[in-house]
Amino acid sequence: MTDQLPPAVDPFDPPLAEITAQDFPEPRKPRKLIGLVAALGAVLCAGAVVLLVQLWPSGGATPAPTPAATAWAELPALPGTAEQTLRATDGGPQTRVEFVNETAQNVTIAWLGYDGERSVYATLAAGEKYTQDTFVGHVWIAAGPGGDALAVFQPTAQPARAVIRPAG
Structure with missing residues (x-):
């Protein structure tokens, strides 16, 4: 009797007959992912519709503002010598000032601080305007x-205009 050895089997390359369907798991069905993508798409579409409705022109003409609605009262201009006695104070409500240079020269707009020092905010050429957010209690120098x-x-x-006029 001769002993025959079974043929050698490479563990990394098994014979095809030994591979069964159990060796391969069944692929997952992407139902949850498809549902999530569909829900996200629906939310994005709804957001786009809301954005379009908000931004789309209404078709009706918007009436122009009346001059009274856009006109600001004029601030009284104190003499330049008032700078020596005035200082900024805290606590007033927020407001806005539009500085208008009606002189033929450049004008520097400066905030007068709590210590009496100027902080330059803008330089206006002749005829230029500059709008500054500020507070009641602040002092501005032209x-x-x-x-x-x-x-x-x-x-x-109330918002107001500070008109800088030529001396004289």
């Missing part, structure tokens, strides 16, 4: 090219 105060302005609770 100075000529040499630094001399041309006018001093104290904002009010």
